Amino acid sequence: MSRDRVLQAARTRFAERSFATTTVRAIAAAAGVNPALVLRLFGSKRELFLATLHLPTRLRDDMAELVGSDPDDLGERLVRRYLALWQDPVTGPSVTAMV
Known part of the structure; x- marks a missing residue:
């Protein structure tokens, strides 16, 4: 198509x-x-x-869950989530384009 x-x-x-x-x-x-x-x-x-900008539909819920949990390692968890999106063949190009 x-x-x-x-x-x-x-x-x-x-x-x-x-x-x-x-x-x-x-x-x-x-x-x-x-x-x-x-x-x-x-x-x-x-x-x-x-x-x-095809990002997972659950991204908002995932981010809310991350932010709502223990703040001591929030930075590390956010970076891990971001890198997972960056390395994913479906979401990677969209993340690259946004940056």
Whole structure:
């Protein structure tokens, strides 16, 4: 499906470069579609970027659980959770793009 190809191309481009230097035209070329289709599917580059930020739906609950527990090792637990997201093949590109 075109939408999936565009999302994958966008994830890759945003992770390799940055939001500011990635163009809709470059994403469209990588996905093998017309830039107009990208805008029709997502509305804008910003909306496309937001769509690429595929993070686990439980992330908010996980973070609340981490923050609500023992504060003595909170920093370590947050870093471990972040690194797990970074190294995951599904969430890694999104985390990279956000950074």
